[in-house]
Amino acid sequence: MDIRLPELDPVTHSQTLFRWLGILTLFVWGTIFLYFYLSGRVVNYLADGFRPAALLGGLFLYVLATFNLLTVRAGKPAAACGHSHATAACGHDHANEADHEHTHSHHHGSLARARDIDELVDTPETAHSGCDHGPEAHSHDHRHEDPGVAGVLVSFFILLAPVLAAASFTRDQFFDKAIINRGLYSGVATAAGAERFWQDKTPAAGEIGNFTLADLETLVDRSAEGNYLLDLVSIFYAAGDVELQRVLTGLPVETTGQILPERANNEDGRRLRLFRLFMECCANDMRPLGIPIEFKDPAPQLREKSWVKVIGKLRFPTEDGVTVSVLEVDQIEPTEEPRERLLN
């Protein structure tokens, strides 16, 4: 298929193809960015601070693509002789040299003065220059590395296919295996985490050291039934600080999360794992933060990864050498999936 456009005569097949596919690719990427942002799906992919960058990225991809589309013929003087230079008889690619003083004697000295803007842009893997051809020393660009149309198509397959396929396949969430492999059962509450996630629930100084029940009552909302409303990340990291453990032990709390089976210390089958996914920047750095929830009787059968609201009392036993938050369940019920599946 000859896709070379007559008005772009001095450009090789692959360079022309690169230009147009490049513009198309930027439009496709821009559309994906804007779609994910405007549809709200971006909340599951990016943390708050990175979402504006996705919007700006989509807009600038459009700007870049549009600018290149509108200027696609800029710096491209038409060949006066009316024939193509793409296949010079000397065996070199003279594609960009439409405006040389050509007399068909291949006066290479004048070729170096090519005015074509394409000579100034390194098309990826399609151009190189400066080959030493000995005494003749003709130094115009030619394309020993030009991968041809097939090479350009392969490049654009890599640029377009994975992104398009990912945008089609994704369900805006990880499935069980990925969640488990990313550390659902191996997370340990650290002092750093306790300080970070309890900072807004501690007195102005941000110090956990003197945390009291009065602080908790002042800074944490309660439900109509009097349960402290805590997100699961805070509950998880409470195990990283002895002051928090002391204050929270035995208090009624209410939280939401997803359910998977519990693996350790569950011989009698009374435990499930309640977890939330937490990301720093994007979903790919996601960490599952989970705690065991313990029933008085064998745990009920719940659909894996279903969303539940749990009311219960906290305790902080040391299990396998690590202090963990355990929520003793008083009440559990299915609940709506939140708009943002991943916390950040």
Place this chain on the structure above:
Amino acid sequence: MSPEFTEFLQSFSFGFLSMVLEGLPFILAGTIVSGFIDAYLPQSFLDRVLPKNAVRAVLIGGLLGLILPVCECAIVPVIRRLIQRGLPVSCALAYMLASPVVNPLVAASTWIAFPDKDPDATIVFFNEVMTLSRLSLGYLTAILVGLVAIRLPASRILRDRVLRSIGRPLPQGAAMPSAAPGQGESRDHRSTALPSGPDIRPVLAMRTAMSDCLDTAMYFFIGCAITTLFNNEVPRESILPLAQNDWLAVPGLMFFAFVSSLCSTSDAFVAASLATFSAASKLAFLVFGPMVDIKLVFMYSAVFRIRFVWLLVTSLFLLVGALCLVWGQIPWTSAFPNSIP
């Protein structure tokens, strides 16, 4: 398609797309900057502002991130064009390696991520020590690489197409390089003066930006795919046994940083959450990760020779590992617990 394979594809797509949505805008920003550098920055500018002394230039290059903070995704196209505009390769390497570590955003995030005092430690400035150590070792590593690069010919470092574009002239309307007669010709035949005509610089800038964006993104996507595959399929528990011994923990966390390809502005939070690992291994994670990871290896390959990229990866692995192991032996670090409870 089996349900397992469908879930594999969907998890992979989710992780991969999230990396693309996060990283590509920064690559785009970097390539737009690179496009304008290519079109507007005369070589004489860098000649003027950089010290003539190569060692001094490297020392300054390592600090450029403090005033021109560029993340690891955006830095590659930027340094490629700066090299073309005359930035010495040694200086560019120092800037490229230091910028994702030695910059204000990374300092702030590291400061916040670590606790200001550790319950079991006698030293109360834990976050200050980690932040300053990260920046210092990042700077030291970057300039050591830069100083070694002074002695290497550019032809052994740069890919041919980058090498041959060094010293290319600005298009019509821009200030011409003040190269000595013949100098430009010897570096690149294309430095022959261009004839007069309409100002094509904006077009050149945007066309270069598009070209660089596509070029960098291709390597970036390959790196993202491998990273996502690792994160989804390799159990995190597999690195935990390494925490028992610093000789294993330091290289172990550097390898983890390499495959997880985290953003340098937030990797400190992940490091701080690695409860059973020593401070030295976390420091290695924080210094090595922003300089080298899977996606960066592919992105570096757009500018540097493959052999040099692997030499760089290996050297950085050994250098950062050694520095962090030594750091772990300094007496005051014994105040840090081997594991942050």
